[in-house]
Amino acid sequence: MKSQIVEFYTGKTVFVTGATGFMGKVLLEKLIRSVPDIKKIYILLRPKKGYNPELRVKQLAESPIFTFNNLNAKVKEKIEAICGDITKEGFDMSINDREKLIDEVSVVFHFAASVRMDLSLKEAVITNTKSTYELFKFCMNLKNLQSVVHLSTAYCNVEIENMEEKVYPIDVDPYKIVDMVEWMDEKCLNAITKRLLGPHPNTYTFTKRLAEIIAVDMGDKLPLIITRPSIVVPSLSEPTPGWVDNFYGPIGIFLAGGIGILKSCLLDGEAIPEVIPVDFAINSVICCGYERAKTNYLTTPTINITNRFPYTWRYILDSFLEVTYKEPFKHSLWYCEVYLTKSYFVFMIASFFFQLIPALLVDFLLIMFLQKPFLISIQKRLILSFEIVRHFTVRKWTFDNSNCIKLEEKLDKADKEIFYGIITKDADLKKYAVESYRTAKKYLVKDDGKNIELYRFRDTIFYFLNLFVKFYLLYMVLKGCYVCLSYWF
Numbered sequence: 001m002k003s004q005i006v007e008f009y010t011g012k013t014v015f016v017t018g019a020t021g022f023m024g025k026v027l028l029e030k031l032i033r034s035v036p037d038i039k040k041i042y043i044l045l046r047p048k049k050g051y052n053p054e055l056r057v058k059q060l061a062e063s064p065i066f067t068f069n070n071l072n073a074k075v076k077e078k079i080e081a082i083c084g085d086i087t088k089e090g091f092d093m094s095i096n097d098r099e100k101l102i103d104e105v106s107v108v109f110h111f112a113a114s115v116r117m118d119l120s121l122k123e124a125v126i127t128n129t130k131s132t133y134e135l136f137k138f139c140m141n142l143k144n145l146q147s148v149v150h151l152s153t154a155y156c157n158v159e160i161e162n163m164e165e166k167v168y169p170i171d172v173d174p175y176k177i178v179d180m181v182e183w184m185d186e187k188c189l190n191a192i193t194k195r196l197l198g199p200h201p202n203t204y205t206f207t208k209r210l211a212e213i214i215a216v217d218m219g220d221k222l223p224l225i226i227t228r229p230s231i232v233v234p235s236l237s238e239p240t241p242g243w244v245d246n247f248y249g250p251i252g253i254f255l256a257g258g259i260g261i262l263k264s265c266l267l268d269g270e271a272i273p274e275v276i277p278v279d280f281a282i283n284s285v286i287c288c289g290y291e292r293a294k295t296n297y298l299t300t301p302t303i304n305i306t307n308r309f310p311y312t313w314r315y316i317l318d319s320f321l322e323v324t325y326k327e328p329f330k331h332s333l334w335y336c337e338v339y340l341t342k343s344y345f346v347f348m349i350a351s352f353f354f355q356l357i358p359a360l361l362v363d364f365l366l367i368m369f370l371q372k373p374f375l376i377s378i379q380k381r382l383i384l385s386f387e388i389v390r391h392f393t394v395r396k397w398t399f400d401n402s403n404c405i406k407l408e409e410k411l412d413k414a415d416k417e418i419f420y421g422i423i424t425k426d427a428d429l430k431k432y433a434v435e436s437y438r439t440a441k442k443y444l445v446k447d448d449g450k451n452i453e454l455y456r457f458r459d460t461i462f463y464f465l466n467l468f469v470k471f472y473l474l475y476m477v478l479k480g481c482y483v484c485l486s487y488w489f
Contacts, residue, residue: 003414005290009035013104017086017135018111019043020060022246023151023232026282027109029065029239032074034418041079042101044086044093044112053081064443068240086112086131091138102141107289108148110135115248117202117388121193122181124203125210130178132211136218147223147292149285154230154274154306154399155392156209159199165302165403167212167226172196174210201391212302219300225292229281229305230274230399234436236427237420238279242435244444250275251440252385253338254317258324258437259445260334260462261359261378264350266386267393269314269340274399276307277427283419284404291407303407306399307422311429314340319433327437328455330447333375334358335462342394347386353473355379 014031018024020043031038045056060066061075082101084091090098112135114127132150139148157168177196181189193203200206215224234244234251244251250273256262284305292301311319317338324336341347356379363373386393401422408421441447 003418004412005287005415005419006035008290008293009107009286010037011039012106013040013042014038014107014109015042015044015101015105016109016111017044017131018113018151020045021111022244022248023229023278023282024111025060025063025065025245026235026239026243026278027111027285028060028075028079029069029071030279030282030286032066032071032078033069033239036074038078040104042082042105043079044084044091045081046085047083053083057081063245065239065243065245068243086134087126089134091134101138102143104144105142106144106146107293108135108139108142108145109151109285109289110149111151113151113208115204117204119203120186121189121196121203121206122186124207125177125181128204128207129174129210129214130181133175133178133214136214136222136224139222145223147225147289149289149292150211150215150224150226151285152212152215152226152228153205153208154228154304155397156205156212156228158201158205158391161397163304163397163399165228165304165400167216167300167302168209170209170213171198172210174213177210202388216300219297223292224300225288225297226300226302227285227288227305228303229284230276230307232278232281233275234277234432234439235279236277236432240439242432242437242439243278244436244440247444250316251436251444254320254437255440255445256382257317257321257338258332258336259329260332260336261355261375262338262382263354264347265317265338265340265393266342266344266347266390267313267317267340268342268396269317270312271394271396272310272312273316274306274397275309276305276422277432280307280421281305284407284421287407287411287415287419287421291410301403303403304399304401305404305422306401309427309429316429316433319429320437322430323434323437325459327441327449327452328459329441329445330451330455331445332455332459332462333362335459335466337466344390348383351379351383355382 009031016024016027019028028041031041057076057079060079061072066072066075082093082097084093110132112131114124139145154163157163160168197206212226215226218224231249233249234242247255253262253265284303288303321336321338339350359375359379362375366373404422411419441449
């Protein structure tokens with residue numbers, strides 16, 4: 001039995017924005033591997049001095065993700081870079097490139113966005129909202145367009161605790177916001193940002209929500225579909241088990257805990273996080289491109305790509321740290337143990353005593369031995385990261401993913417095998433934790449995994465040193481209490 005989705009993409013030309021990001025690269029790898037006869041994939045890249053499009057495709061082909069299934073040569077054959085800036089009108093691309101896209105492209109995947117939650121309003125609107133509007137305007141010129149897949153986020157409606165698969169209205173006009181940030185100076189924008197954001201804790205969720213409003217507004221002009229993945233985590237199976245190429249999200253927390261530089265997490269340990277393996281998310285996105293082309297919709301459809309694994313944060317973290325005890329990092333700095341708390345006050349106290357003070361001591365020793373200090377800067381980034389994301393780590397939401405499930409149920413057997421998703425593939429968390437740990441260890445931390453016995457012995461020493469420090473601190477606290485009581489009584 002042939003895959004209908006593979007047949008749909010066969011011979012077609014696809015245009016991808018945000019192709020060099022984590023999800024973008026997984027999308028490229030999947031399309032090239034699973035649709036070997038796809039005609040062409042154009043990717044939009046910002047101009048870079050000294051790097052022509054051919055060289056940048058060559059660099060992309062040398063990325064580890066394309067080595068797992070020997071796709072390096074295919075990348076050079078199938079992918080073509082288009083120089084342009086998505087935030088500019090018409091992308092500032094050449095006339096020749098523009099005409100190629102207009103004549104050839106059938107499916108568009110819009111992944112370009114900044115996931116940083118600390119951007120200024122101006123930067124976030126231009127990067128996440130204006131760019132989306134510019135893309136949609138450009139898509140109206142494409143002669144053979146069949147579907148446009150817009151990648152949003154499941155967390156763009158933060159005030160809604162039970163998130164349905166629909167676009168919720170907002171009391172601001174996205175087009176006026178785009179116009180406003182272009183003429184208003186940064187100082188004035190900063191002064192009104194908090195009021196404009198309303199219930200949104202940061203500019204990221206706000207600007208992604210504005211982009212969804214624009215997608216709905218242009219739904220009668222373009223074959224649009226909105227896809228909303230939740231927290232994207234390492235792959236379950238493809239392109240290789242546990243694949244990840246950045247420190248964002250939960251993987252950064254787990255690695256920092258495993259190395260011993262993170263002791264306190266601002267997380268609700270009993271909450272079940274809404275996470276989705278990147279291969280599940282990308283398979284669903286590809287299916288959405290097919291679905292939108294084959295089905296007529298009166299309004300822009302929305303798909304929540306979410307999947308509730310029945311595991312709490314505490315259980316997930318313990319599963320990851322369990323692997324760390326068996327296969328320690330080469331460059332561990334201390335014994336790995338992480339405490340979870342929902343209290344910001346407790347988090348800051350624990351961070352001060354168990355992270356900042358040790359980091360100060362280590363950095364002081366490094367300076368004494370004429371080495372460059374680094375731990376305090378890392379600790380500042382860790383604490384700031386939790387401050388930025390605490391709105392999401394201590395709250396609970398539920399997501400309706402009925403449309404996502406229905407979409408997968410419509411697939412035939414061949415499609416379900418190639419583009420598996422949340423109802424066709426089970427996950428063994430223990431096995432998943434091992435594979436994610438080993439892959440991150442190799443490709444992110446650059447740890448070859450040798451001399452494990454030596455590192456286990458080192459961690460045993462760390463364990464007893466850790467106990468000694470705890471008992472010493474307890475002794476100092478009790479001594480302080482005794483002195484105070486003696487003074488008063």
